[in-house]
Amino acid sequence: MYDIAIIGGGAAGLTAALYALRANKTVLVIEKGSFGGQITFSPLVENFPTRASMSGAELADALTEQVLSLGAEVEVDTVLKIESTDEKKTVVGEFGRYDAKAVIIATGAKHRMLGLPDENDFVGEGISFCAVCDGAFYKDKHVAVIGGGNSALQEALLLSKLCSKVTIVQNLAFLTGEDKLQEQINAADNISVIFEATVKELVGDSSLTAIVLNTKDGEQKLELDGMFIAIGLIPQNEAFSDLLDLDSYGYADSDESCSTKTQGVYVAGDCRKKSVRQLTTACADGSVAALAACRYLDSLK
Ligand SMILES: Cc1cc2nc3c(=O)[nH]c(=O)nc-3n(C[C@H](O)[C@H](O)[C@H](O)COP(=O)(O)OP(=O)(O)OC[C@H]3O[C@@H](n4cnc5c(N)ncnc54)[C@H](O)[C@@H]3O)c2cc1C
DSSP, X not given: OEEEEEEOOBHHHHHHHHXXXXXXXXXXXXXXXXXXXXXXXXXXXXXXXXXXXXXXXXXHHHHHHHHHHTTOEEEEOOEEEEEEOSSOEEEEESSOEEEEEEEEEOOOEEEOOOOOTTHHHHBTTTXXXXXXXXXXXXXXXXXXXXXXXXXXXXXXXXXXXXXXXXXXEOSSSSOOSOHHHHHHHHHOXXXXXXXXXXXXXXXXXXXXXXXXXXXXXEEEEEEOSEXXXXXXXXXXXXXXXXXXXXXXXXXXXXXXXXXXXSTTEEEOGGGBOOSOOSHHHHHHHHHHHHHHHHHHHHHHO
C-alpha cells in the first residue's frame, strides 16, 4: 500500500511526487506514455523560471531524474479506473492494480481532432501534432498548421525554419496567440494566414496531398505535403468521471487545495478546471495537491 499514487507523470504529477517524497511519503507514479508529459513535445521553453531557454525534453528529463533520485517508484501502465473506499484507493491499470491511501490525478490533456471522418487514417500519413517530432519529414515542403493560438503559432514558427511554406488556417478573423508570437509570424516571409476558414475535407490516397477549406469566399483547395493540427486539448478525465465533477469541457472541479468531491482524491495540472494551463501552474498544482494529500494522510493517523 503506497501513501500516494499519482496518475500521470507530467509536470504536475512529477512535482506532486517531489513534494510528497520530501514529506516522507511513499509514492508511486503511474504513466502510460512518456515521463514529462506534453512538454516533451515542445522544442523550446522560454517561460519557465531559472532558465532563459531549454527544450521540453531537457526539462522533463531533469524533473524525472530529480523525482527518481528521491525514491519515487514508477510504473508504465494506463489507468482505467479508481476503486475508492474510505480505507483505500485501488488504482486499476491495464496491467496491474495499485493500492494507495490517497490518489492524485494529474492526467493532463490530449490533442483535439478536427472531427473529419477519415482523419485518423491520415495520422502519421500527412497529419501530425508535433513539429519537433515530425517537422523534419517536411523539409522544403508545404505544410498547413490548423489553429491560431500559442501552440499553433509555435508550431508554425518552428516549421517555417524547415519547410518552404507554412500556411496557418484559423477559424476566427484574428490570431489568439501571444503578441510576441504574432510579431514573429508576421515577420516570417514563408508563413501566410488564411482567416475565417475551416477544414472541410482531406484529400489523398495513402497520404495527405491537399485539404479543402470552407472560407468566407467559398471553397478553397490547398495542395500541401502535411498538416499539423493545433486546435486545443481534451482533458483526460473520462476514466474518473464517477469520482470527479467535470465541467462541460471535461475539466475536473476542485477547490483551492486541489481537493475533489471524493475524499483522498486530488487533481493537479492541465486536467483541472482553471484559467491558465502552463508548466508553472501545473507545477504549482502538483505541490498544492501533494501537500493537501499529505495533510489528509496525517489526519488518518
Ligand atoms: C507543443 C507544446 C508546447 C508547450 N509549450 C509550453 C511552454 O513553452 N511553456 C509552458 O509553460 N507550457 C507549455 N506547454 C503547456 C505545458 O506543456 C502544459 O501546461 C503542462 O505540461 C501540463 O502538465 P500536466 O502534468 O498537467 O499534464 P501533461 O503534461 O499532459 O501530463 C499528463 C500525463 O498523464 C499521462 N496520462 C494521461 N492519462 C493517463 C492514464 N489514464 N494513465 C496513466 N497516465 C496517464 C499522460 O501520458 C501524460 O504524460 C506546451 C504544450 C505543448 C503541447
